[in-house]
Structure formats: structure tokens, C-alpha cells
Amino acid sequence: MNLSQTILGVTFKNPTVLASGIWGITSSSWKQVAANGAGAVTTKSLWLKEHKGHPNPTVISNEHWTLNAVGVPDAGVEKAREEIAIYNKDKPVPLIANVIADTVENFAKTARAIGELDPDFIEINISCPNVEHEFGKPFACSAPDAAAVTKEVKTVCGKIPVFIKLSPNAEDIKAVAIACAEAGADGFTVINTVGPGMAIDLRSRMPILANKVGGLSGPGLKPIAVRCIADVYSATDGKLPIIGTGGVHTGEDAIEFLLAGASLIGIGTAIGTRGQDVFKKVCAEMSAWCEAEGVSELSELIGGMHRKMKN
Amino acid sequence: MNTQSQSRLPTTHRIVDIKQETDHVQTFTFNTSLGAKPGQFAMVWLPGVDEVPMSIAYDDGKQIRITFFAVGDMTKKLAKSAVGDLVGLRGAFGSNYEWEKGQKLALLAGGYGAAPMYFAAHEAIKDGCDVHVFVGARSKEHLLYLDELSSLKNVTLHVATDDGSQGFKGFNVQDINKVIKGGEKFDQLFACGPERMLVAVSQLSCDHQVPSQLSLERYMKCGYGLCGNCVVDPLGIRLCIDGPVVHNDVCVKITEFGKYHRDGVGRKIAF
Numbered sequence: 001m002n003l004s005q006t007i008l009g010v011t012f013k014n015p016t017v018l019a020s021g022i023w024g025i026t027s028s029s030w031k032q033v034a035a036n037g038a039g040a041v042t043t044k045s046l047w048l049k050e051h052k053g054h055p056n057p058t059v060i061s062n063e064h065w066t067l068n069a070v071g072v073p074d075a076g077v078e079k080a081r082e083e084i085a086i087y088n089k090d091k092p093v094p095l096i097a098n099v100i101a102d103t104v105e106n107f108a109k110t111a112r113a114i115g116e117l118d119p120d121f122i123e124i125n126i127s128c129p130n131v132e133h134e135f136g137k138p139f140a141c142s143a144p145d146a147a148a149v150t151k152e153v154k155t156v157c158g159k160i161p162v163f164i165k166l167s168p169n170a171e172d173i174k175a176v177a178i179a180c181a182e183a184g185a186d187g188f189t190v191i192n193t194v195g196p197g198m199a200i201d202l203r204s205r206m207p208i209l210a211n212k213v214g215g216l217s218g219p220g221l222k223p224i225a226v227r228c229i230a231d232v233y234s235a236t237d238g239k240l241p242i243i244g245t246g247g248v249h250t251g252e253d254a255i256e257f258l259l260a261g262a263s264l265i266g267i268g269t270a271i272g273t274r275g276q277d278v279f280k281k282v283c284a285e286m287s288a289w290c291e292a293e294g295v296s297e298l299s300e301l302i303g304g305m306h307r308k309m310k311n
Numbered sequence: 312m313n314t315q316s317q318s319r320l321p322t323t324h325r326i327v328d329i330k331q332e333t334d335h336v337q338t339f340t341f342n343t344s345l346g347a348k349p350g351q352f353a354m355v356w357l358p359g360v361d362e363v364p365m366s367i368a369y370d371d372g373k374q375i376r377i378t379f380f381a382v383g384d385m386t387k388k389l390a391k392s393a394v395g396d397l398v399g400l401r402g403a404f405g406s407n408y409e410w411e412k413g414q415k416l417a418l419l420a421g422g423y424g425a426a427p428m429y430f431a432a433h434e435a436i437k438d439g440c441d442v443h444v445f446v447g448a449r450s451k452e453h454l455l456y457l458d459e460l461s462s463l464k465n466v467t468l469h470v471a472t473d474d475g476s477q478g479f480k481g482f483n484v485q486d487i488n489k490v491i492k493g494g495e496k497f498d499q500l501f502a503c504g505p506e507r508m509l510v511a512v513s514q515l516s517c518d519h520q521v522p523s524q525l526s527l528e529r530y531m532k533c534g535y536g537l538c539g540n541c542v543v544d545p546l547g548i549r550l551c552i553d554g555p556v557v558h559n560d561v562c563v564k565i566t567e568f569g570k571y572h573r574d575g576v577g578r579k580i581a582f
Contacts, residue, residue, distance in 0.1 A: 023539035023549075025577040032547025044539070050576055056354070056362035059533035060401075061319040070538060075578040203323040204397045206358040272319075272537050276549075 001287035003039075005298055007241045007263055008161040008186055010094050010120045014039035015254065015286075015298060016279045019245045019268035020098035020123060020165070020189075021045070021070070027086040034092035037280030040264065041093060043084075045100035045125045047074045048110040054130070055210040060199060061218070066269045067197050069130035069214030072100055077113045084117040094120035096163070096243075099153075100128065102135050107149045112156035122160050123243075124153055127167035127192035129215045140167035140192070143179035150183035161186035163243060166232065168194050168224050174235035187241040189266065191228045193217045194246075217269040222247030226260045230305065233261025238303045249274060251285020258301040318345065319535055321356045321399035327374075329394055332455050336423055337390055338378040339398065344370050347403035349431035350503075350526055350556040353377065354534045356399030357392075361385035364531040366503065366555075367403060368426035369433070375400070378426035378455070404534040406556040408435075408524050414498040415441045417490075417521075419483050419512055421504020422448060425455035427526065428503055436465045443490075443497070445469045447483030447504070451476040484511040497521050501556075506582050509562075510569035516559045523559040529572055540577070543567055 003014035020042040023029040030041040053073030060067050074080075080097070087095060097119035101107040111122055126149055127140035139145040146164065153162055164180045166173055168191040177188060193215025199208045207213075225246025232242055244262025248254055249270040257265050270278045295301060328340035345353055347370035355377060356362035363385050369376040381390035392398065408431045410416055416435055420428035425446050432442045442465060448454045450472050460468050470478030471486045479486040491497070500523035502512040509525045516523035529541040529550045541550040544567045550557070562568055571579040 022537050023542065025539045025573070026542055026544065026547075028544045028547035029539050029542045030547075031545075032542070035547070044577075050578075053575060055360075056532055057321060057356055057399075059538055060321070061535070066537070068533075068537075070532065073576040075576040079576075079578060199320065201321065201323050201358060201399060203325075204358040204399070208321060208356075208399075210361065269537065272533075272535055276536070276552075 001290045001296070003283055003286060003298060005263065012039040012094060012264065014283045015258070015263065015265045016282055017096065017243055017264050017266050018042055019266035020125065021068070022268035022271060027083045030087050030095065031092060032276070033279070036277045037283055039093055040096055040120070042096040042123060042266070043080070043098050045072045045074060045098045045128070046077065046080045046110065046114055047100055048077050048106060048113060050074065050076045057208055057210060060208055061272060065216055065218040065220055066272065067199055067209060067214040067216055068193065069196070069209045069211035071211060072128055072131055077110070080114060081117055084119065088118060096121040096123050098123040098125050098165070100125040104148050104152050108152040108156050111153040115157045115160050119160065121163055122153070122157055123163045123165055123189050124149060125165050125192070127165050129167070129169065129193055129196045130211055130213065138167050140165070140176060141170050143172070143175045146176045147179035147183040150180045150185045154184035163187040163189050165189040165192055166228065167192050168228050173228050174231050177232040177235045181236050181240060185240065187243065188232050189243040189245055190232050191225050191246050194221055194224055217247070219247050219249050222253055226256055229257060229260040229262050233303055234306060238306065248282070251282050251289055254282050254286050255289055255301060258298065259304040261303045261306065263302050317403055317535065318401045321354065321362070321401040323358065323397040323399045326392055326394050326396050326398060329392070332378060333453055335381045336378060336455060337381070338368060338376050338426070339392070340374055340376050341398070341400065342374055343400065344372045344375055345400060345403040346370065346372070347375065348407035349427055349434050350407040351403040351405050352555060353400050353402035353404070354531070355389070356401070357385055357389050358397065358399060360388050362399065364534065366427040366526070367430065369430050370403070378423055380423045402534060404551055405554055408501050408556055410435050410438065410440055410499060412438045413440065415496065416443070417487055417497040417500045418442060418444045419487060419500065419502040419504065419508070420444065420446045421483065421508040422453065423455060424503030424526070428501065429456045429459050431501055432460060432463055432466050436463060441465055443467045443469060445471065445483040445487050447471040447508070450474045482508065482511065484508060484515055488515060491519055499523065502526065506569055513559050513562055513568070517563070524556050525559060525562055526555045527557055527568070528555065530575055540573065540575070
């Protein structure tokens, strides 16, 4: 089964993508993920200047969920320049640079600086749920705010496609997607983590995460992600590519995302349960499913639910 | 999906015993187990403060011990704890020291690396190993676990201090080098201590063609392979999964070994 496709001029050997926030700090990480079968890798969120994260505990899990409030730590654009340059020397798979900032103006400044490093796509993180105490409600919760970021970022990124990472917490994710599309977005990443959620240690009666709350991920997230992908796909008439992210652990999860409208599949938390070769495993499972079902091209599946419902 | 034997959520436990090892080093005991093997680490959480990785000093399935040096903000606060106070533990994470029955092992411990080495010696002698432990410290006030190590059968203790205040004057790696040159043969070397000591052990391992396993310390956040903070250049392996105990044939391929590590924002920090 050929799992490759070309999206906005970039060829992906398969649809699995390392989601932002998992691994992704260094060139060595990205290459290791590529060696484990990922079709593309996404950097951790990149800031213009150093941004400290939260103290530990920052990432905790049980069999049902993972909560994280790492707090988007990054050393700033100089480190990104060094690491992306090393990666691009013998790039095994496309690189998606995830960009974060605190204001519309700084999103543009950061995207310009990161765009100069020649990533394949730029992904704009306007939806992180665990820095709200610093920056207020994410821009992704408001259509005008999300559009304002998109418009400014698009003016500085040249030919590099810009993906806007949306939040499941938006009151109307369709309205946010439409506003971003009208402002020039080239695609979407759907969704960021859900929540935030909280976990309490019983004996100490204290919240476990140092930040008290954190974004929820893991397999239970998948139905929310599927609904959001389907909403964004239908709101934009399937014209803009979607990186579907949230709870994917198996090839069948990935197929479901494709049917909802995703073209690429973000995988993150599943590394913790299925191992670093989860990318290879998901691709093998996708191929096996497609072969059993007589599907020969991914394009038959992408947005398949929407086409079926029209018939 | 695979299931994990380790706990990825911290649970708080009451400290049942505190031993003041040296001026700045204490050992806490808890009535719980993480099923840890020698060389593995736990994330140790002081609620409301921070959580840090620590080598597990002992785990017999009923009790667990941690030995720590009060050096940073969290450990200085942890050092003020009393018996009965709550501390969170999660793990056990990472790789462990591996040996075969009846092997002759040399364990090199620098500073508070003596704690996990005591655990390794304690378990290895159950497999009939002949264990030599080379404990090193700046001076005799900083030596750890000498009484515990001396109490073990089939363990030969070698002590080295930088200032010569007890035992061999110099580094423990110089001491073992002398012992090997004197004709002792070891099947494996295990080491836990400062990275410059590990570099010396790695070199010794190459020079004498003796396999070694080294415990590397990197900034840990999640402890189970998600956050990526402990990934080393250029291999891209996560030291919370493929470490902290790394075989020297892998270690020599880690170009940052002995040169730099990364802080909480991923910036390179030279040793």
C-alpha cells in the first residue's frame, strides 16, 4: 500500500507526523523519530526569546489519560537556528516548525524568524491550554483573534504554508476555521490538548501538576478530535489540508481521522504506550486495513465520511 | 496496547526513617516499593515545590530508599523534611545494571553515586558475583555507604579521596587502574558519579578492553519518554528509557558525553 501523498508541494512518505510538544527539542530527536517511521516531524513550540516552562511534575499519565503542563519551554530562536540547520543538512522527512508567541505582533516576528530557517510548514500554536495564567485565553478561542494572528503571520512567511493549530475549547471551531481561512491560512492542525484538567494527590491533598492544571491527551481524546476535524473540514469545504491530532494510537484510529477529513495524522502521547516505533506500527496497521478493504489510495479515505453523507 | 509496570502518576508516601549520611546527604526510607532494579531512578516529588529524578538507593519489594545531596532548591527543601512527612514517588524508570551469575564486577562510585552502587552490590552478590567497590569522594567527610558496603559478603571495598584523608589519595579511577595493572581482571565495570568520572571510566574501559555500564544524568521531566528533554546528541536516544545506565559501546557514540548537557529549555550547558 502506497501511503505517500503530496500536500502543498511537500511530499510525505506516509501520513504520520510527530505532534508538537512530544520529543522534538533537537535535531537528534527529529531524526530518531524519522528513523522510527514518522512521515514528518513537528518541533516543540518555538519562541523568539527564551521562555521558561513550569516546574515538575509537568507530565503525568495513567492508563486512561496523560496530563501535561510543561509550560512551553524553549531557549529561543538561536537554538532553533542551530538545530534546524543540522536537521536540514540531511533531512530524512519534512519538518514542521511550531511557532508560539504572546501577542499578534510577536507571532509575526517569531514566524518571520523561523520562516528564515526554511521549515516545510509553519504551524501556529494559538491553542496551548497550559499558559493561560500568563497570556489569557488562547487566541484560538476567538475567531477575530485567530484571524488576526493568521493574517499577520501570512504576511511574513513567504511561500511556506501556514497551518493554524486550533483548540477544541473554541465555542464555535467552525467559525474560527472560516475566519482563519479567509485570513489566508493554508491548513489547520486539529486539535491541541483538551481541558485543561487537574489531578489531585489524595494524601497530600495537593494538585499533582506544579501548574495545577494541564492539557489532556491520550486515547480518550479521539472522539473530540474526530468531531473537530469533521467540523473544520466541512466548514472549509475540504479545501484546506488538516493535520488531525488527538488520541491516535492505532492504524484504525488514523483511518477514522482520514474519514473525518485529516490528510496527515499527528501522533504524540501514543509513544508512551506503544513505544517510539508507534509510527511504523500505525503505518503497517493502516496498510493492512486498506489492503483488506481494497483501498489503494489515501485520497479515497480523506473526507470519506462527508462524501458518504452527501450520497 | 502495552501495559506499563511503572507508575507514571506520583503517589505520596510518609517518610518512615531519615539517616543523616554526611553534612549535606540524607537517606529517606519509605514503606513502599517501585519494584526497582539497581541503576533505575524515581521521580521524587515534594508537593507544591518541584519533582526531580533520583537514583534509587535500595528497593527490596517492601521498602524503598533514596539518598540525596541537598544541592538545589528542591533538595534543600526536601532535606528539611521530618519522619512522617509526605513525599511523592513515581517510577521506577529507565535501564538498570546487568550482570551474569558469578561475574567479577568492579563498581565505581563517585560522591552520592555510592548509594545505587550499594544497591547493585547487594543484588549482584546474590548471583554469586565477586564485587569490588571503588568509592571515591573529595575527602573522608564526603564518603558514603562505607559501613553498608563493608557489611556485605563477597564485596571488597576500595576507598579513594582526592585529598588523601582516607584510603588511596586521588580519584577512584586512578585507584582501579592501578589494581587492574597489578593483575586483577574484571568482567565488567559499573560506574555512577560525576560525568568527568564517567569519561575516565569509559576511557579505562576502552584501554583495558573491559565492558562497562555508566549511569548518565540528564535533565528529566516526564521520566517515561514523552517530553524529550533527556535526548542525547547525536543518537537521539532518551536517557529516561535507554538510560540512565548506558553500555560503554553506546556511550562512546554519544558526542555530548562529557562535553555538555541540556537545561530545562533545551539549551546546551557545558560540563
